[in-house]
Amino acid sequence: MTDISSLDALADSTRRQLFELLRQGPRSVNELAEALPVSQPAVSQHLKVLKQARLVKSRKQGNQRIYTINPDGLAELRDYVEGLWQDVLTAFQEAADTQAEEH
Amino acid sequence: MKDSKKTQTTIPAVEKVINVSLPIEAAFDLFTKGIASWWPLKSHSVGNERVETCVFEGRAGGRIYEIQGDGTQSDWGQVITWEPPRRVIFTWHPGRIADTAQEVEVIFTAIEGGTRLELTHTGWELLGDRADGIREQYESGWNYVLGQLVGRAERTSN
Numbered sequence: 001m002t003d004i005s006s007l008d009a010l011a012d013s014t015r016r017q018l019f020e021l022l023r024q025g026p027r028s029v030n031e032l033a034e035a036l037p038v039s040q041p042a043v044s045q046h047l048k049v050l051k052q053a054r055l056v057k058s059r060k061q062g063n064q065r066i067y068t069i070n071p072d073g074l075a076e077l078r079d080y081v082e083g084l085w086q087d088v089l090t091a092f093q094e095a096a097d098t099q100a101e102e103h
Numbered sequence: 104m105k106d107s108k109k110t111q112t113t114i115p116a117v118e119k120v121i122n123v124s125l126p127i128e129a130a131f132d133l134f135t136k137g138i139a140s141w142w143p144l145k146s147h148s149v150g151n152e153r154v155e156t157c158v159f160e161g162r163a164g165g166r167i168y169e170i171q172g173d174g175t176q177s178d179w180g181q182v183i184t185w186e187p188p189r190r191v192i193f194t195w196h197p198g199r200i201a202d203t204a205q206e207v208e209v210i211f212t213a214i215e216g217g218t219r220l221e222l223t224h225t226g227w228e229l230l231g232d233r234a235d236g237i238r239e240q241y242e243s244g245w246n247y248v249l250g251q252l253v254g255r256a257e258r259t260s261n
Contacts, residue, residue, distance in 0.1 A: 087143055097124050099133060100217070
């Protein structure tokens with residue numbers, strides 16, 4: 001249950017705020033830096049971590065870099081959780097049915 | 104902030120339904136307090152091979168955690184709502200800090216020959232606007248997690 005790097009990336013409050021801003025729509029690094037009390041280099045560093053975790057992606061537009069949410073990364077995260085509960089509930093079902101047979 | 108249009112970033116909740124042949128009370132007890140007897144610890148834990156057991160404290164505010172061979176405890180989550188034998192809601196953040204907790208609700212319904220269990224895992228928005236409701240339910244301050252989330256929800260809703 002430890003390999004959800006995307007959730008680890010969101011453990012930082014500045015990154016969480018950046019992520020929430022991007023949920024509202026695409027933003028440039030400048031816009032993100034203006035919205036938060038954080039320097040632009042720091043914002044860029046946080047965006048890099050979010051990008052590595054596949055939570056955001058970026059594209060060049062003129063001389064600006066525009067960031068957006070990466071739905072693929074979020075879908076992967078959801079698939080992971082889906083698989084986790086499938087495994088867990090199957091184990092529960094087996095235990096419950098075994099206990100029911102014993103009575 | 105020129106762009107006000109919403110992007111499609113809403114991730115649907117994970118929903119699972121299973122039926123078991125135990126009566127509702129027994130199913131609820133096995134799922135919660137009896138968790139150590141069935142949870143697949145080797146594959147689904149923080150410590151994997153090092154894990155000895157896990158504990159589900161059956162009360163509001165109760166901890167859900169694993170215990171490793173050397174005595175190390177690692178939190179998985181905390182019980183928010185405890186309504187045996189029909190409903191339990193807990194936060195979920197195994198291997199992560201509580202700030203990133205999501206939320207799991209399990210509803211038990213008596214059916215012919217056993218119990219239906221519906222599990223819903225939400226919180227892709229990190230609890231978002233639901234955090235306010237949770238704060239109303241548990242104002243006791245036990246939960247650093249929710250304090251953080253409520254603060255964040257208020258900031259993002261402004």
